[in-house]
Amino acid sequence: MPELTLPSPYGKLTLTEVDSQISALRWGGFGDASTPALLKAAQQLSEFFAGQRQVFALPIAFRPGLLGKVMQAMCAIPYGQTRTYGDLARVLGVSAQAIGQACGANPIPIIVPCHRILGANGLGGYSGGGGIETKVELLKLEGAAGLLI
Numbered sequence: 001m002p003e004l005t006l007p008s009p010y011g012k013l014t015l016t017e018v019d020s021q022i023s024a025l026r027w028g029g030f031g032d033a034s035t036p037a038l039l040k041a042a043q044q045l046s047e048f049f050a051g052q053r054q055v056f057a058l059p060i061a062f063r064p065g066l067l068g069k070v071m072q073a074m075c076a077i078p079y080g081q082t083r084t085y086g087d088l089a090r091v092l093g094v095s096a097q098a099i100g101q102a103c104g105a106n107p108i109p110i111i112v113p114c115h116r117i118l119g120a121n122g123l124g125g126y127s128g129g130g131g132i133e134t135k136v137e138l139l140k141l142e143g144a145a146g147l148l149i
Contacts, residue, residue, distance in 0.1 A: 001016050001017060001018055001023070002016070002017045002031070002033035002035050002038060003015065003016050003017075003029065003030075003031025003032075003033055003038075004017075004031045004032065004033050004034065004035075004038040004039070004041075004042055005029055005030050005031045005032070006042045006045065006046070008045065008049055009049055009137070010027070010128075010129060010130055010134050010137065010138075011027050011028070011129050011130070012027065012028055012029065013025055013026070013027060013045070013110075014026050014027075014028065014029030014030065014031050015031070015038050015041050015042065015045075016031075017033070017035055017037045017038050018061050019061070020035070020036070020037045020059060021037065021059040021060060021061035022037060022038075022041050022058050022059065022060055022061060022108060022111060023061035023107065023108070024107045024108060025107070025108045025109055025110060025111055026129075027128065027129025027130075028129070037058070037059060040058060041056075041058050041111070044056050044057070044058060044111075045110065045111070048110070048141075049141070051141070054078075054079035054080075054142075055079065056075075056111050058111065060075070060108065060111070060112065063107065066092070066094065066098060066102055067102050067105055067106075069092055070088065070092065070099060070102035070103065070106075071102075071106060071108070071112045073088050073091060073092060074088075074103075074106070074112050074113050074114055074116065074117065075112055075113070077113060077116045077117075079142055080142040080143045080144050081116065081144065082116045082117070082118050082139070082144055083116065083117055083118070084096075084117070084118050084119065084120050085097075085099040085100050085103070085117060085118075085119060085120070085124060086099075086120055088117065096120075099117070100124065100125070103117050103124075103125075103127075104125065104127045105127075106127070109126075109127070109128040110128070110138065113138075114126070114127075114128075115128070115134075115135045115138040115139060116139075116142075116144070123135060123136070
């Protein structure tokens with residue numbers, strides 16, 4: 001599987017591609033592949049971090065089952081807005097705990113914006129590099145910081 005590592009304000013990120021679709025984003029790693037899908041994803045991430053992009057237009061390898069449905073629901077949340085685990089649970093007809101587990105299993109954080117999902121009475125968790133601090137920074141980047149006060 002081709003991989004490409006790029007710098008970000010949150011540390012090194014490595015993108016993975018399967019069948020010309022973005023299948024993973026993880027912190028750390030090393031990859032130097034230069035496929036069209038990986039280069040496009042790296043460019044769009046750079047634009048996002050610079051405040052020049054609000055919507056990713058990439059081929060995403062959504063997982064099957066509930067995880068894929070949750071990933072698609074996360075992608076539908078507009079830039080700068082948030083939803084709760086309960087909000088998504090009601091839409092998808094599952095428990096808020098199931099949504100939380102799917103968010104924690106999201107293989108493509110940032111691009112599939114699990115950072116936009118909050119607990120009913122707090123931030124909830126974040127499994128990406130840097131943990132909850134990174135979630136807060138991503139929400140600030142999107143102008144959703146007012147929700148944190």
